Every structure is written in structure tokens, then in C-alpha cells.
Amino acid sequence: MAVGIACALLAAGLEAELPVEIQPAVNAAAVHAFVAGDTGELQILDIAAGDVTAVVDTGGKVTGLAASPDGRTVYVVNGWTGSVAVVDVAQAKVVKRFQVKAELDSAVVRPDGKRLYVTGTAGGQGVVLGFDTATDTLAAVVQVGSVPTGIAVTPDGNHLYVTNNQSATVTVIDPRIATVTRTVPVDLLPQYVAISPDGATTYVTHTSQLSNTDGSVTVLDNKTDKVVARIPVGVGACALAVTADRLYVANLQDRTVSVVDTVTRRLVQTLVFPVYGIAVSNRDHSVYLATGHTTAVVDGGTGQLTSTIRITGEKQPATVVAVTG
DSSP, X not given: OOHHHHHHHHTTTOOOOOOOOOOOOOOTTSOEEEEEETTOEXXXXXXXXXXXXXXXXXXXXXXXXXXXXXXXXXXXXXXXXXXXXXXXXXXXXXXXXXXXXXXXXXXXXXXXXXXXXXXXXETTEEEEEEEETTTTEEEEEEEOSSSEEEEEEOTTSSOEEEEETTTTEEEEEETTTTXXXXXXXXXXXXXEEEEOTTSSEXXXXXXXXXXXXXXXXXXXXXXXXXXXXXXXXXXXXXXXXXXXXXXXXXXXXXXXXXXXXXXXXXXXXXXXXXXXXXXXOTTTOOEEEEOSSEEEEEOTTTOOEEEEEEOOSOSOEEEEEEEOO
């Protein structure tokens, strides 16, 4: 079961449908966050204005999102239909679509914007698909472990880290040659993955096989690709995001966010509200939390809530990603 889907199922029953007025004009120069979920609607949020400026129908249940570095394009993974909708932010519409014969999950864009990588399962085999964003073609297919879920790219673009949910491994890929360089054994049921801003450390969430049992985060040293720590967090650990000194982990089943000091690797704060997706802005390191009926903005330095943006009638946004427009 793919992680975007798995996290959505963990959150089942927590959603509430809250309609809100939509303002359709999109300011291309603004800083945006993007939220999507079960209905396939991508909601474009203007951070400064504090509201939803457009809603785009992407055509299917969303399991993952990725934004181009310039913030002009959002790639929306409609995982159960094996497609990726390419959304032009300024036009607020789907301008093209990648279609493959696979069940897809998460996505990430290389820092130079030239490649989009998507995890999936095709014919029972876990794969990472690499799309050329200039030619709109499938440029590479790399075989990985069983049921690949989360994916992250190092800041220099030279390595991809992929969590394989059923293999209990992390696959390290050199995307320049589309080759697996290492497979790292980790604890059971790895979910999402995030890489520190300096590229030195990788964090992997794990959900316990037992209900009402705390999840954990595995910490990898990227120089050696070895496990250096395990951090206990909340129940149903799933989505995560990392700043220079803080790690944020969404615990779906106990409706909390664990905030971890990345230096001491200790829990320093627990935010009590349900979160389905987390992203960090490269512009000011603000943390964006998709809470189901709002997107909450947290100061990445203090951990304090700075604002909330009310979204439309989406029941359960699964993913949020922040960009500088």
C-alpha cells in the first residue's frame, strides 16, 4: 500500500467538510502553498493574502505533490490512476499529463527543475520514474524495493532517497546515471523521507504494526548511509519536514505533530492538532501544515503558529508543499 494512500487511510474518519469562498485570480509573483487530497482538487494558496486564490481539478485522488523550484509549475500525482497532472500556476489549469501503467505515490523535483521523480509500483515491481520536464518524456526507470513510498532529493541533486514500505529498506539512487548505489536496511514500515537542508542527514518515519503504539524516525548519516539514531515520536508517524534545526513529524492517529531538535535528537514540542501533510518554505523556513480544513503556518524557528489559511470544501488534504513564487 503506497504511503500517500496509507497515510490517507490512517487519517480516515478525522475529516470535516468546510466550504469557503474562492477567489480565482492568481498572482504569479506571490508566495504560494499548494494543497490537494481525495477529490483531486489542487488548491492554490496565496500566503501573503492568506486565502485560496484558485482551485484546479486534476482528475483523481491525489497521493503526492511536487513543485518546480521557480514555483511556476506543480506536479500533482493522481496515484490510483497512474497519472501526473502538470499544473501551470499562473494559468491555474492542467496544461499536460504524464500517464503510465503503474500505481503511483510520491514525487520530487530535482533542484535544477529538469527532472521529476515519482515512486510507484508497476507489475508488482517497485520503481522510480524519472520524467524530463523540458521534453515531457519518461527519461529513466529505476527498480527499487517493494512498495516504494516516500522520495527526497539532496540539495545538490546528486542523490535520491526512496523508502520501500514493504521491504523495510531505503534505496539510494544516483539520478545522474539512473543507478541504485546502495540499499539501506531500516525498521519496519518506512513511510516518508526528508533530507536536511545541508544534505548531510536523512530522516525516515515509521508507523508501528501495533495500533496505539508510538511511531519512530530513523536517522541516516548520508556520508556513510548508515543508521545513526532512532527517535520515538507519536502514533501513526507519517509525513515529515525538516529545517536547519527542527524536524516536524505528523502523527495521524494521535492527531499531533512532534517537533524534534535535530542537534540533540530529542522531542522539544508537541503540537496538538491533526496534520495530513507538511512542507517547509525555502524562502523563510516557515512550516506549512495541512490540517484538513485549514493550512496552518508555523514559524520554523520558534515553533509558534503564525497564521492559518482556511481552504475550500476539501475533506482531507493529503499533501502540502510551499514554494517561492
